[in-house]
Amino acid sequence: MTNTPPAAADGARPPQGLPAPDNESSTGGAGGNPIPAEGRVPPTHPHAHPPTGLDAHLIVDLKTFHLDVTLKAAPGDVVALLGPNGAGKTTALRTLAGLTPLTAGHLHLDGTPLHRTPPESRPVGVVFQDYLLFPHLTALDNVAFGPRCHGATKKEARAQATTWLTRMGLAIHTTTKPRHLSGGQAQRVALARALATNPRLLLLDEPLAALDARTRLDIRTQLRHHLAEFEAVAVLVTHDPLDAMVLADRLVVIEDGRVVQEGTPRDIARHPRTDYIAQLVGLNLYKGQADGHTVTLDAGPEIATAETLSGEAFVAFPPSAVTLHRTRPTGTSARNLWHCEVAGLETHGDQIRADLTGELPLAADLTTVAAAELDLHPGASVWATVKATQTHAYPA
Amino acid sequence: MSDAAAETLESGPRRRRVRKGVRRGVPLPLLLPALLGLAFLLLPLVALLVRAPWSTLPDQLTSTEVWQALRLSLLCATAATAASLVIGVPLAWLLARTDFPGRGFVRALVTLPLVLPPVVGGVALLLALGRNGIVGQWLDSWFGITLPFTTTGVIVAETFVAMPFLVISVEGTLRAADPRYEEAATTLGASRFTAFRRVTLPLIAPGIAAGAVLAWARALGEFGATITFAGNFPGRTQTMPLAVYLALQNNPEAAIALSLVLLAVSITVLAALRERWVSPA
Numbered sequence: 001m002t003n004t005p006p007a008a009a010d011g012a013r014p015p016q017g018l019p020a021p022d023n024e025s026s027t028g029g030a031g032g033n034p035i036p037a038e039g040r041v042p043p044t045h046p047h048a049h050p051p052t053g054l055d056a057h058l059i060v061d062l063k064t065f066h067l068d069v070t071l072k073a074a075p076g077d078v079v080a081l082l083g084p085n086g087a088g089k090t091t092a093l094r095t096l097a098g099l100t101p102l103t104a105g106h107l108h109l110d111g112t113p114l115h116r117t118p119p120e121s122r123p124v125g126v127v128f129q130d131y132l133l134f135p136h137l138t139a140l141d142n143v144a145f146g147p148r149c150h151g152a153t154k155k156e157a158r159a160q161a162t163t164w165l166t167r168m169g170l171a172i173h174t175t176t177k178p179r180h181l182s183g184g185q186a187q188r189v190a191l192a193r194a195l196a197t198n199p200r201l202l203l204l205d206e207p208l209a210a211l212d213a214r215t216r217l218d219i220r221t222q223l224r225h226h227l228a229e230f231e232a233v234a235v236l237v238t239h240d241p242l243d244a245m246v247l248a249d250r251l252v253v254i255e256d257g258r259v260v261q262e263g264t265p266r267d268i269a270r271h272p273r274t275d276y277i278a279q280l281v282g283l284n285l286y287k288g289q290a291d292g293h294t295v296t297l298d299a300g301p302e303i304a305t306a307e308t309l310s311g312e313a314f315v316a317f318p319p320s321a322v323t324l325h326r327t328r329p330t331g332t333s334a335r336n337l338w339h340c341e342v343a344g345l346e347t348h349g350d351q352i353r354a355d356l357t358g359e360l361p362l363a364a365d366l367t368t369v370a371a372a373e374l375d376l377h378p379g380a381s382v383w384a385t386v387k388a389t390q391t392h393a394y395p396a
Numbered sequence: 397m398s399d400a401a402a403e404t405l406e407s408g409p410r411r412r413r414v415r416k417g418v419r420r421g422v423p424l425p426l427l428l429p430a431l432l433g434l435a436f437l438l439l440p441l442v443a444l445l446v447r448a449p450w451s452t453l454p455d456q457l458t459s460t461e462v463w464q465a466l467r468l469s470l471l472c473a474t475a476a477t478a479a480s481l482v483i484g485v486p487l488a489w490l491l492a493r494t495d496f497p498g499r500g501f502v503r504a505l506v507t508l509p510l511v512l513p514p515v516v517g518g519v520a521l522l523l524a525l526g527r528n529g530i531v532g533q534w535l536d537s538w539f540g541i542t543l544p545f546t547t548t549g550v551i552v553a554e555t556f557v558a559m560p561f562l563v564i565s566v567e568g569t570l571r572a573a574d575p576r577y578e579e580a581a582t583t584l585g586a587s588r589f590t591a592f593r594r595v596t597l598p599l600i601a602p603g604i605a606a607g608a609v610l611a612w613a614r615a616l617g618e619f620g621a622t623i624t625f626a627g628n629f630p631g632r633t634q635t636m637p638l639a640v641y642l643a644l645q646n647n648p649e650a651a652i653a654l655s656l657v658l659l660a661v662s663i664t665v666l667a668a669l670r671e672r673w674v675s676p677a
Contacts, residue, residue, distance in 0.1 A: 097583050098582075098583075099579050099582075099583070118582070119579070119582040119583050120582045120583075120584075120585050120586055120587055120588075121585075122583075124583060125583065125584075126580070126583040128576065128580060132574075132576055132577055132579075132580040134577060134580075134581075134595055134598075134599075135599070136598040136599060145581070145584050145586070145594070146584035146585055149581075149584055149585035149586045149590060150585050193584065194583075194584075197584060197585055
C-alpha cells in the first residue's frame with residue numbers, strides 16, 4: 001500500500017465555481033461529464049456568505065457510545081472518514097445530515113450554522129449505503145424527487161433529473177424502476193438524486209460497499225470523476241482504505257468515536273499512528289523511545305533505525321522487509337534480529353504471510369518456496385532479521 | 397381475464413403435484429381432522445345453497461326491502477371504511493413510527509374492539525355518543541347532532557368495530573417497511589409529512605388495501621354494535637345482517653335469500669382480492 005495514488009484527482013478538478021470543461025463529453029458515457037444542457041446544475045447558489053466549506057465539531061453522547069469528531073473542509077475537498085466497524089463513522093455522517101441530533105458541538109456550512117436545522121432544510125445530499133432508492137418511483141422520478149421538494153414544477157424537476165441521469169450515463173434508464181437497475185446503475189442514480197438538490201455538502205455512506213468486485217472497480221473510477229467535479233464539500237465514509245485513498249484527498253481516521261489521525265492518503269500510508277491504520281496499509285508498527293539510531297519499545301526489545309530521532313517515536317516496516325531463518329543467522333548485515341515463534345500462516349496474494357510472536361510480534365511475508373524450504377508451521381521457532389535501512393522511524 | 401387464464405394453466409400441474417404429495421406424505425391423524433375442518437367450514441354454505449328457495453328467489457330479491465337493506469349495507473360499510481382510512485392510517489403511523497410514553501398501552505386499547513363483544517361496543521357507544529352520553533349530550537345541545545338510531549350511527553358503530561382491523565394491518569406493514577426511506581426523503585428536502593405522503597404511503601399501499609378490505613368486510617357483517625347503537629329501522633339503520641335476522645323470525649325463505657346475497661357479495665370480494673393482491677403479480 002506504499003504506492004499511494006496522488007492526492008485524488010487534484011489535477012482533474014476544475015477551478016472552483018466553474019463547470020467542468022465540455023470537451024470530454026464525446027463518449028457520452030459516465031466517464032465524460034457533459035455540461036447539463038440547461039446549465040441548471042452547477043454553482044449559482046445564492047449564499048449570504050462566500051462558500052467557506054465545512055466546519056464541524058460533532059459530539060454525540062449515546063448510552064454506550066461517545067462520538068467527538070472535528071471536521072474541517074474547504075469547498076472542493078473530498079474527505080474520507082475511515083475507520084473500523086462501529087467506530088462512529090456513520091453516526092458522524094448522520095449528524096452532518098441532521099438524521100442524528102448533536103449532543104453538543106457545532107456544524108457550520110459555508111458560514112451558516114446548521115446544527116439546529118432539520119434535515120429537510122439542510123443543503124446536504126446523501127448517498128446511502130444501500131442507496132435507498134424509492135422502489136415505487138422510476139429512476140427519473142427518484143432523481144426528480146429532490147427538486148420537486150425544493151419547489152420545482154413537475155416538468156422542471158423532470159428536466160433537471162433527465163440532465164443528471166444523462167450526465168451519469170443513464171439516459172436510457174430514466175423509466176426503469178430501481179429493482180431493475182444493476183448495482184452500479186443504482187449507485188449512479190443515488191448519486192444523481194443526491195446531487196440534484198445542488199447540495200453544499202455531499203455525504204456518501206460506504207458508496208461502494210454494496211457492489212461486487214468487478215463493478216466496484218468501474219464505479220470507483222466514475223465516482224472519482226464525479227467527486228472531482230463537485231464544487232462543494234464531499235464527505236465519504238468507508239472502511240476500505242483503497243476506496244478512501246482513491247476517492248479522497250484527505251483522510252480522517254476514526255477509532256472509538258475519536259479522530260486518531262488525519263492527513264493526505266500518502267502521509268497516512270507512510271506514517272501510520274495506530275495499529276488499525278498500520279494493518280490497513282500493511283505495515284508492522286511499533287511505538288517506543290528513540291535515542292539516536294535506536295528505538296526502545298515499551299515492551300523491551302530495541303529496533304535499529306536509519307533515522308536519527310529522540311523522544312517518543314513510531315517505527316514502521318513492511319512485512320516484506322522481514323527475513324526469516326530457522327537457525328540463528330551469523331554474518332548477517334541486518335542489525336535487527338529477534339527470536340520468534342510462528343503463530344499462524346496464511347496466503348496473502350502470491351505470498352505467505354507469517355504471523356510471529358515472541359520477542360517482537362510482527363508479520364512477515366515470504367514466498368511459498370521460501371516457506372516450504374524453511375519448513376514453517378505454527379509453533380516453529382524462527383529468527384527474524386530486518387535491515388535498519390528498511391525501517392522508517394518518525395516522531396510520535 | 398387473460399391473467400386468470402394463464403393462472404389456471406399454470407396452477408394445473410402444480411395442483412396435481414400437491415395432490416400426489418398428499419397421498420404420499422400427510423399422516424392420517426392430521427389429514428382426517430383437516431378434512432373434517434374443511435367440511436365443517438363448507439357444510440353450512442352448502443346447506444344455504446341446497447335449501448335456497450330457488451323458485452321464489454327472484455321475487456324475494458326484487459322486493460324493495462332487500463334492495464334498501466343491501467344498498468344501506470354497502471353504503472355504510474364503504475363509509476365506515478373511508479372513515480377508518482382517514483383516522484386509522486395516521487393512527488397506525490403514530491403507533492409504528494413515534495415513541496411516546498404508554499405507546500404499548502395505547503396499542504392494546506386500539507385492538508380492544510377486536511376482542512370486545514360488539515354488543516358491548518354498542519352499549520359503550522350509546523353511553524359516549526348517545527343523546528345523554530358524555531359527548532353525545534353536547535353534540536345534541538350544541539350542534540343538534542344526534543347519532544343513535546340514524547344512518548350516521550350505523551357508520552359510527554361499524555367504524556368502531558372495523559377500524560382496528562385496518563390499524564393493525566397498516567401498523568404491521570409500516571413496521572415491516574424500512575423507515576430509512578423516510579430519512580432519505582427528508583435529506584432530499586421533504587418534510588416529514590411529504591415523506592409520508594410521497595414515499596411511505598405508496599410503499600405501504602398494499603397493506604392499506606388489505607386492511608381496508610378486511611375492515612370493509614367486517615363492517616358489512618356488523619350486527620351487534622349496529623343494532624344496539626343504531627337500532628333496526630328499515631331504510632335507515634336496517635343493514636343486511638339485521639334484515640336477515642329479522643326475516644328469519646317471520647319469513648325464513650327471505651332470510652335465506654338475503655343470506656345468499658351477502659354470500660355472493662363476500663365471494664365477489666374474495667375473488668376480486670385474489671385477482672389483485674393474493675396472486676403474485
